[in-house]
Amino acid sequence: TQLLEQSPQFLSIQEGENLTVYCNSSSVFSSLQWYRQEPGEGPVLLVTVVTGGEVKKLKRLTFQFGDARKDSSLHITAAQPGDTGLYLCAGRPSGTYKYIFGTGTRLKVLA
Amino acid sequence: EAGVTQFPSHSVIEKGQTVTLRCDPISGHDNLYWYRRVMGKEIKFLLHFVKESKQDESGMPNNRFLAERTGGTYSTLKVQPAELEDSGVYFCASSWKGQTSYEQYFGPGTRLTVT
Numbered sequence: 001t002q003l004l005e006q007s008p009q010f011l012s013i014q015e016g017e018n019l020t021v022y023c024n025s026s027s028v029f030s031s032l033q034w035y036r037q038e039p040g041e042g043p044v045l046l047v048t049v050v051t052g053g054e055v056k057k058l059k060r061l062t063f064q065f066g067d068a069r070k071d072s073s074l075h076i077t078a079a080q081p082g083d084t085g086l087y088l089c090a091g092r093p094s095g096t097y098k099y100i101f102g103t104g105t106r107l108k109v110l111a
Numbered sequence: 112e113a114g115v116t117q118f119p120s121h122s123v124i125e126k127g128q129t130v131t132l133r134c135d136p137i138s139g140h141d142n143l144y145w146y147r148r149v150m151g152k153e154i155k156f157l158l159h160f161v162k163e164s165k166q167d168e169s170g171m172p173n174n175r176f177l178a179e180r181t182g183g184t185y186s187t188l189k190v191q192p193a194e195l196e197d198s199g200v201y202f203c204a205s206s207w208k209g210q211t212s213y214e215q216y217f218g219p220g221t222r223l224t225v226t
Contacts, residue, residue, distance in 0.1 A: 004153075031213065042115070042202055042217035043154070088154070097142060097206075097213055098167060101154040 003027075004091055004102035012108045013079055021074045021087055021105045029091030032072050033099065034063055037086040079109045113137065115218035117203050123224045129191040132221045134203030136185070141208040142166075143186050144215060145178060149199035157201075160186060161208070193225045 004025045013019055023032070031050045035043035047056050049065035049072065056063045060083075062075040072089055086106050090099035116135045124130050136143045145157040157176070158168040162183035171178070175194070180186040190197055200222050204215040 033214065035217070040219070042117075042204075042219045045214060045216060048214050090154075092213060096167065097159050098144065098156040098170070099215060100156070101146075103153050 004089055004100055006087075006089060006102040006105045008105060009103065010106050010108075012110065015080055015109055015111050016078050017109075019076050019079060019107070021076075021107070023072045023074075023089035023091075023102050025070050025091060025100075027091070027093060027100075028069050029100075030069075030094045032065055032069070032089060032091045034072070034074055035088040035090065037088060043088055076107075079107075081109045081111045083107060084109050115203055115205050115216055117201075117218040117221050119221060120219065121222045121224075123226065124193055125226055126195055127192045129189065130193055130223060132188045132190075132201055132203075132223070134186045134188070134218060136203070136205030137207075137216060139207065140205035140216075141183070142206040142213070142215075143180060144204040144206075145186070145188055146170075146202045146204065146217075147199050148202070149196070154202065157188075190223070193223075195225050198223055198225045 007022045033048045034046045037043045047063045052067045052069045054065045060077045064073050088104050089102040092099050118133045143160040146154050148154045156170040159166045160180045163180050177189045200220045202220045203218045206213050206215045
Protein backbone atom coordinates (compact mmCIF):
# COMPACT_ATOMS: atom_id res chain seq x y z
CA THR A 1 0.00 0.00 0.00
CA GLN A 2 1.39 3.36 -1.00
CA LEU A 3 1.38 5.92 1.76
CA LEU A 4 2.11 9.61 1.86
CA GLU A 5 3.09 10.84 5.29
CA GLN A 6 2.80 14.51 6.00
CA SER A 7 4.52 16.31 8.83
CA PRO A 8 3.75 18.01 10.99
CA GLN A 9 0.13 17.00 11.46
CA PHE A 10 -0.70 20.25 13.25
CA LEU A 11 1.06 23.57 13.22
CA SER A 12 0.14 26.76 15.04
CA ILE A 13 2.33 29.79 14.38
CA GLN A 14 2.30 33.55 14.68
CA GLU A 15 1.70 35.82 11.73
CA GLY A 16 4.95 36.63 9.96
CA GLU A 17 6.71 33.38 10.75
CA ASN A 18 7.99 30.95 8.15
CA LEU A 19 7.07 27.28 8.00
CA THR A 20 7.71 24.12 6.01
CA VAL A 21 5.39 21.17 5.54
CA TYR A 22 6.80 17.85 4.39
CA CYS A 23 5.26 15.08 2.33
CA ASN A 24 7.18 11.81 2.26
CA SER A 25 6.75 8.41 0.68
CA SER A 26 8.79 5.35 -0.21
CA SER A 27 7.04 5.27 -3.58
CA VAL A 28 7.85 7.15 -6.77
CA PHE A 29 5.18 9.41 -8.22
CA SER A 30 4.71 10.68 -11.76
CA SER A 31 3.31 13.91 -10.41
CA LEU A 32 2.43 15.42 -7.09
CA GLN A 33 -0.15 18.01 -6.22
CA TRP A 34 -0.65 20.27 -3.23
CA TYR A 35 -4.10 21.32 -2.16
CA ARG A 36 -5.57 23.57 0.51
CA GLN A 37 -8.93 22.74 2.00
CA GLU A 38 -11.24 24.93 4.05
CA PRO A 39 -13.97 23.49 6.29
CA GLY A 40 -17.02 22.41 4.31
CA GLU A 41 -15.30 22.79 0.97
CA GLY A 42 -13.42 20.56 -1.42
CA PRO A 43 -9.63 20.61 -1.81
CA VAL A 44 -8.44 23.54 -3.91
CA LEU A 45 -5.49 22.82 -6.18
CA LEU A 46 -2.45 24.99 -5.43
CA VAL A 47 0.24 23.47 -7.64
CA THR A 48 1.31 20.41 -9.59
CA VAL A 49 4.95 19.32 -9.80
CA VAL A 50 6.11 16.77 -12.32
CA THR A 51 9.89 16.80 -12.65
CA GLY A 52 12.31 15.59 -9.98
CA GLY A 53 13.94 18.59 -8.29
CA GLU A 54 11.32 20.96 -9.65
CA VAL A 55 10.63 24.12 -7.66
CA LYS A 56 7.50 26.20 -8.14
CA LYS A 57 6.57 29.44 -6.47
CA LEU A 58 3.11 30.83 -5.86
CA LYS A 59 3.46 34.21 -4.17
CA ARG A 60 4.72 33.38 -0.66
CA LEU A 61 4.44 29.62 -1.19
CA THR A 62 7.37 27.58 -2.52
CA PHE A 63 6.86 23.98 -3.56
CA GLN A 64 9.64 21.50 -4.23
CA PHE A 65 9.52 18.00 -5.66
CA GLY A 66 12.29 15.69 -4.48
CA ASP A 67 14.97 14.58 -6.93
CA ALA A 68 13.74 10.99 -6.72
CA ARG A 69 10.08 12.08 -6.97
CA LYS A 70 9.27 10.40 -3.65
CA ASP A 71 8.85 13.47 -1.50
CA SER A 72 7.86 17.10 -1.59
CA SER A 73 7.84 20.16 0.59
CA LEU A 74 5.77 23.29 0.91
CA HIS A 75 7.41 26.37 2.39
CA ILE A 76 5.40 29.43 3.37
CA THR A 77 7.20 32.70 3.94
CA ALA A 78 5.77 35.31 6.30
CA ALA A 79 2.60 33.38 7.04
CA GLN A 80 -0.67 35.27 7.26
CA PRO A 81 -3.96 34.39 8.96
CA GLY A 82 -5.43 33.81 5.49
CA ASP A 83 -3.04 30.86 5.08
CA THR A 84 -4.92 28.97 7.78
CA GLY A 85 -6.33 25.70 6.51
CA LEU A 86 -5.69 22.02 5.84
CA TYR A 87 -2.83 21.39 3.42
CA LEU A 88 -2.87 18.13 1.51
CA CYS A 89 -0.31 16.55 -0.76
CA ALA A 90 -1.37 13.95 -3.30
CA GLY A 91 0.87 11.80 -5.47
CA ARG A 92 0.01 10.04 -8.72
CA PRO A 93 1.67 6.62 -9.06
CA SER A 94 3.19 5.82 -12.45
CA GLY A 95 0.81 4.20 -14.89
CA THR A 96 -2.31 5.37 -13.08
CA TYR A 97 -4.59 8.37 -13.16
CA LYS A 98 -5.60 8.34 -9.50
CA TYR A 99 -4.00 10.31 -6.70
CA ILE A 100 -2.92 8.98 -3.32
CA PHE A 101 -3.56 11.56 -0.63
CA GLY A 102 -1.39 12.42 2.30
CA THR A 103 -2.55 12.54 5.88
CA GLY A 104 -2.79 16.33 5.86
CA THR A 105 -1.27 19.21 7.81
CA ARG A 106 -3.60 21.52 9.66
CA LEU A 107 -2.12 25.00 9.82
CA LYS A 108 -3.31 27.83 12.02
CA VAL A 109 -1.77 31.25 11.69
CA LEU A 110 -2.47 33.57 14.60
CA ALA A 111 -2.75 37.32 14.11
CA GLU B 112 -15.86 28.73 -16.00
CA ALA B 113 -18.00 26.73 -13.59
CA GLY B 114 -16.19 24.33 -11.33
CA VAL B 115 -17.09 20.80 -10.34
CA THR B 116 -20.50 20.71 -8.69
CA GLN B 117 -21.96 18.05 -6.44
CA PHE B 118 -25.45 17.37 -5.18
CA PRO B 119 -26.64 17.13 -2.50
CA SER B 120 -24.24 18.92 -0.18
CA HIS B 121 -25.49 16.89 2.76
CA SER B 122 -27.50 13.69 3.09
CA VAL B 123 -28.68 11.95 6.22
CA ILE B 124 -30.17 8.50 5.73
CA GLU B 125 -30.90 5.45 7.82
CA LYS B 126 -28.96 2.22 7.58
CA GLY B 127 -30.41 0.08 4.82
CA GLN B 128 -31.67 2.97 2.73
CA THR B 129 -30.42 4.01 -0.68
CA VAL B 130 -28.68 7.26 -1.56
CA THR B 131 -27.59 8.62 -4.91
CA LEU B 132 -24.91 11.28 -5.18
CA ARG B 133 -24.44 13.36 -8.29
CA CYS B 134 -21.38 15.03 -9.76
CA ASP B 135 -21.18 17.46 -12.66
CA PRO B 136 -17.58 17.83 -13.85
CA ILE B 137 -16.03 20.89 -15.43
CA SER B 138 -17.28 21.19 -19.00
CA GLY B 139 -14.93 19.45 -21.43
CA HIS B 140 -13.24 17.28 -18.83
CA ASP B 141 -13.26 13.67 -19.97
CA ASN B 142 -11.82 12.30 -16.73
CA LEU B 143 -14.05 12.06 -13.68
CA TYR B 144 -13.03 10.66 -10.31
CA TRP B 145 -14.77 9.76 -7.09
CA TYR B 146 -12.97 9.91 -3.76
CA ARG B 147 -14.14 9.76 -0.18
CA ARG B 148 -12.91 10.65 3.25
CA VAL B 149 -14.21 8.74 6.21
CA MET B 150 -13.83 10.19 9.70
CA GLY B 151 -10.23 10.63 10.74
CA LYS B 152 -8.79 9.11 7.59
CA GLU B 153 -7.16 10.50 4.49
CA ILE B 154 -9.01 11.03 1.23
CA LYS B 155 -9.13 7.76 -0.70
CA PHE B 156 -9.70 7.03 -4.37
CA LEU B 157 -12.84 5.15 -5.35
CA LEU B 158 -12.94 5.08 -9.15
CA HIS B 159 -12.11 6.83 -12.39
CA PHE B 160 -14.17 7.34 -15.55
CA VAL B 161 -12.86 8.30 -18.95
CA LYS B 162 -15.95 9.64 -20.63
CA GLU B 163 -18.57 6.96 -19.93
CA SER B 164 -16.12 4.09 -19.39
CA LYS B 165 -14.82 2.93 -16.03
CA GLN B 166 -11.04 3.12 -16.26
CA ASP B 167 -10.20 2.08 -12.72
CA GLU B 168 -12.61 1.00 -10.01
CA SER B 169 -10.02 -0.54 -7.72
CA GLY B 170 -11.00 1.69 -4.82
CA MET B 171 -14.69 0.77 -4.69
CA PRO B 172 -15.22 -0.78 -1.26
CA ASN B 173 -17.83 -3.39 -2.20
CA ASN B 174 -20.75 -4.15 -4.48
CA ARG B 175 -23.10 -1.89 -2.54
CA PHE B 176 -21.52 0.99 -4.44
CA LEU B 177 -22.48 1.60 -8.06
CA ALA B 178 -21.13 4.43 -10.17
CA GLU B 179 -22.41 5.44 -13.57
CA ARG B 180 -21.61 8.09 -16.11
CA THR B 181 -24.12 7.71 -18.89
CA GLY B 182 -23.31 9.88 -21.90
CA GLY B 183 -19.96 10.83 -20.47
CA THR B 184 -21.18 13.97 -18.74
CA TYR B 185 -22.41 13.89 -15.16
CA SER B 186 -21.90 10.92 -12.89
CA THR B 187 -23.88 9.31 -10.11
CA LEU B 188 -22.70 7.21 -7.20
CA LYS B 189 -25.36 5.04 -5.61
CA VAL B 190 -24.98 3.34 -2.26
CA GLN B 191 -27.50 0.55 -1.73
CA PRO B 192 -28.08 -0.49 0.99
CA ALA B 193 -26.15 2.05 3.04
CA GLU B 194 -24.23 0.93 6.11
CA LEU B 195 -22.95 2.96 9.05
CA GLU B 196 -19.34 2.75 7.83
CA ASP B 197 -20.33 4.47 4.58
CA SER B 198 -20.59 7.78 6.43
CA GLY B 199 -18.09 10.35 5.25
CA VAL B 200 -17.51 13.03 2.67
CA TYR B 201 -17.66 11.97 -0.97
CA PHE B 202 -15.68 14.10 -3.37
CA CYS B 203 -15.81 14.22 -7.13
CA ALA B 204 -12.96 15.54 -9.24
CA SER B 205 -12.39 16.04 -12.93
CA SER B 206 -9.44 16.59 -15.22
CA TRP B 207 -8.82 17.36 -18.86
CA LYS B 208 -7.77 14.48 -21.08
CA GLY B 209 -4.94 16.36 -22.72
CA GLN B 210 -2.99 17.18 -19.57
CA THR B 211 0.14 15.15 -18.99
CA SER B 212 0.08 15.95 -15.30
CA TYR B 213 -3.61 15.06 -14.92
CA GLU B 214 -4.40 17.96 -12.62
CA GLN B 215 -7.59 17.19 -10.79
CA TYR B 216 -10.10 19.79 -9.70
CA PHE B 217 -12.37 18.89 -6.84
CA GLY B 218 -15.98 19.63 -6.07
CA PRO B 219 -17.18 20.74 -2.63
CA GLY B 220 -18.16 17.22 -1.63
CA THR B 221 -21.29 15.52 -0.34
CA ARG B 222 -21.37 14.81 3.37
CA LEU B 223 -23.17 11.51 3.89
CA THR B 224 -24.34 10.49 7.33
CA VAL B 225 -25.78 7.02 7.82
CA THR B 226 -27.62 6.57 11.12
